[in-house]
Amino acid sequence: MKKITVSILIGISMFINSTVKAQLNIGSDGLFVGNGTVFYTDGLTIVPSNDWKVNNLNIMQELSTVIWPKFSSIERMYRFSRPIVFIGELGFNYQDVALNGNEEKNLVLAYTKATSNNYNDFNLVKESSVNPAQKYISQLFGTATNFSDLTAVSTESSLTTPYTDLEANNMITPNGDGINDTWIVKNIEQYPNNELNIFDREGRLVFTTIGYDNSWSGQSNSSPLGEGTYYYILYIDSGKAKKSGFLSIVKEKKN
Numbered sequence: 001m002k003k004i005t006v007s008i009l010i011g012i013s014m015f016i017n018s019t020v021k022a023q024l025n026i027g028s029d030g031l032f033v034g035n036g037t038v039f040y041t042d043g044l045t046i047v048p049s050n051d052w053k054v055n056n057l058n059i060m061q062e063l064s065t066v067i068w069p070k071f072s073s074i075e076r077m078y079r080f081s082r083p084i085v086f087i088g089e090l091g092f093n094y095q096d097v098a099l100n101g102n103e104e105k106n107l108v109l110a111y112t113k114a115t116s117n118n119y120n121d122f123n124l125v126k127e128s129s130v131n132p133a134q135k136y137i138s139q140l141f142g143t144a145t146n147f148s149d150l151t152a153v154s155t156e157s158s159l160t161t162p163y164t165d166l167e168a169n170n171m172i173t174p175n176g177d178g179i180n181d182t183w184i185v186k187n188i189e190q191y192p193n194n195e196l197n198i199f200d201r202e203g204r205l206v207f208t209t210i211g212y213d214n215s216w217s218g219q220s221n222s223s224p225l226g227e228g229t230y231y232y233i234l235y236i237d238s239g240k241a242k243k244s245g246f247l248s249i250v251k252e253k254k255n
Contacts, residue, residue: 030055044078044150045138049088057081065100066110066151067210068119071238072193073110073153075100083113083148091129091138094152101193101237104132106154109139113146124155154238163241166191168234170245173252174218183216183247185234195235198247201228218249227251 024041031054033039039046042061046052058081066073075098090109109125116122130137130152137152167186174181188194196212199205206220212234218225227249234243 024059026055026057026059028055031057043076043093045089045091045093045136046086047089048086049140049142052086052088054084057084063098064117066117066119066122066153068153068155068238069195071102071153071155071240072100073151074098074102074107076151078150079115080148083146085144085146087141087144089138089140090147090150091136092150092152093134093136095135101191101240102152102154103240104130104135104154107137107152108155109137110151110153111145111147112149115148122149122151124153128152154240163191163236163243166234166236166243168232168243168245169247171248171250172216172218173250174224175252181217182214183218183232184214185212188212188214191236193237195239197233197235199231199233200225201230206230225249 031052033046033048033052035048035050037047039048041059044059044061060079060081062077062079063075064077065075066077074094076092076094078092107130108128110122111125112121112123114121125139128137128139165187169180169184169186172180172183192211192213194212195210196208196216197205198207198216206225207216209216229246229248231246232244236242
């Protein structure tokens with residue numbers, strides 16, 4: 001093993017491509033970080049509580065997002081090419097442009113034990129420490145923890161933003177005449193981090209999508225729904241707010 005300090009990297013290479021922001025490549029010679037030593041790479045801070053040795057490992061920073069049913073992670077993900085076992089402080093810096101609708105003060109770390117894009121595989125660290133002034137979130141892991149993917153997300157709702165500029169149409173007439181053929185939510189393009197659920201009168205989910213873009217034409221599983229009244233719930237900005245109400249499908253004949 002070759003020993004490194006905070007600013008000296010031995011046997012480590014970094015490169016950048018279009019999908020991965022940066023990569024730390026630790027070869028067979030390995031990496032040794034002593035107990036209490038601060039190791040920093042591309043925004044990621046690692047401070048082991050005991051001597052930490054690792055080899056044949058890549059650490060990548062990606063501009064990717066994990067989507068939960070009512071909220072989404074920030075647009076920053078650290079991925080380890082294989083799971084690591086770690087005891088100590090683990091944290092990273094973020095930028096405002098990566099918040100993706102999350103509220104800084106409510107951010108918590110989220111990690112997986114194996115690489116995944118499925119929110120069910122992520123563990124939320126509720127006791128995470130976040131410093132909005134320094135744009136830094138971290139946690140001291142006192143017991144051995146397996147890590148593969150690491151990101152952050154805010155799971156607490158905040159209704160401080162009224163979203164009064166969102167106006168939902170209450171009717172669609174999907175007859176192909178180019179008028180009210182789809183359900184329109186005015187200004188929805190300003191809130192791409194949204195989730196739409198539509199239910200029938202019996203409470204059955206007939207349509208759901210993440211990132212609604214005014215394209216729903218009254219179908220469920222590619223089949224036209226019947227005339228009638230439906231109920232919608234539109235979650236906005238990772239579930240920080242929601243709009244709900246009724247809409248009607250009217251089958252008018254095309255002139």
